[in-house]
Amino acid sequence: MDLVHAYLEGSAAGEAAMIDRLRVLARILHALNRRLGFPLDTHDVEDLTGETTLLVLEKLREYEGRGAFDGWLSRICRYQLLNFMRKKLRRPQATDDLDALPNRAAGSDAEAELVAQENADRALERLGGSEAEVLRLRCFEGLDFDAIAERLGLSYVNAKARYYRGLRKLERLTPGLLDESQRPKEEQEERDERI
């Protein structure tokens, strides 16, 4: 968060530090592209990296510092990559209607995974509040309830309560989140894993 503030204040040191930090965008996009089986060629990735850099710089003021900065950048990268792939492959555009999500067929495993990630982010946005924060910290950043409680200024029991309530609301709000066709394959193996 200090990095973001320094950049937004316009200091030369802040600018240099932020630019250095944003180099990770290129690496994240490269890693995503590789994990998805290189759906984009080098030229596409370069273009996408430039577009994503601009988008991140425009949205920096929206970063609230609650989650990890890399996680925030990572979400923007996934979103950008998904849209880029859809534009390139002429796939149907993303819809903001969460209720329509289960009916949307994924074009490929790679795209299905990106769609699943994006759906989860949207579902958490829709859930909002501290319950969504607890779910993000617990499931995406792997924090335990002690750490979550400390991060969000909650009691241990309160953090746990928000976690379970968040799960329940999420499941009710967005049944499409659990649609089988949109889940990564690995998840099926973990489905019975204990929480």
Next chain:
Amino acid sequence: MSASDAGPACTRDSHSVSAPHWPAHGWSMKMHAAMSRDEILERLWSGEVDLEAPEVKAAAAKDPEVRDAVARLRATAAHLRTLGKERAAVLAEAATLRGVSGERTVTDVARRRRRQTRVRTLGLWLAAAAVLGIALTWRTWSTPSATGDGELGPGARVAADAAAPQGVVDRYGEFTWRFGSPGCEYVVTVFDGQGRKIGDSGRIHTQTWTPTFDLPTEIEWQVDVKTPDPQNDPEPYEMRARLR
């Protein structure tokens, strides 16, 4: 789960229970199961217990609705955790990469945007300064002028009415007049109704003056403007005034 484990209260199919026994026996068991379910779920939502707590497992074993609720929670959590692992894997992989070609693009784009932002900011400041300058200039030169020459600097002629008294003296003893040029001095002279001088202000820089002597009911007054170049001093402007 066998039918005996579940019991009549755990099945929602009333046809599986013979009609004569259902109202009394079935109702009480159903209420007990429902309270137990609500209680256990409430404890779960309040964070008092988690999904692995024995009472939750026991309730799930007996009550299909608890089992279903627990299963859905597990599935949602597992789904999110899987996504979280995938995200962590991407970031871990990204952390190991070095010298990716797009890194240069990030640097170039970020620096270019910064320059553009600075230029835009500078442009906005300049535009604001220009607007302010125009407004001040307009205000300075828009002072009414009978001759319209508008030259009020040193060595310039001053319009005769530029120092025109404001007419009726609204407040007893206070004289005000207009003049748009800084650096000028003024001398206000007051006469009685017959044109005899009563007194003057001496050279003053302000555009208002209150005499220190008493004034008759009817007066005339004039303002002499003293510019930096005496040759350009305008003619005194007089106005007959009546004090209220």
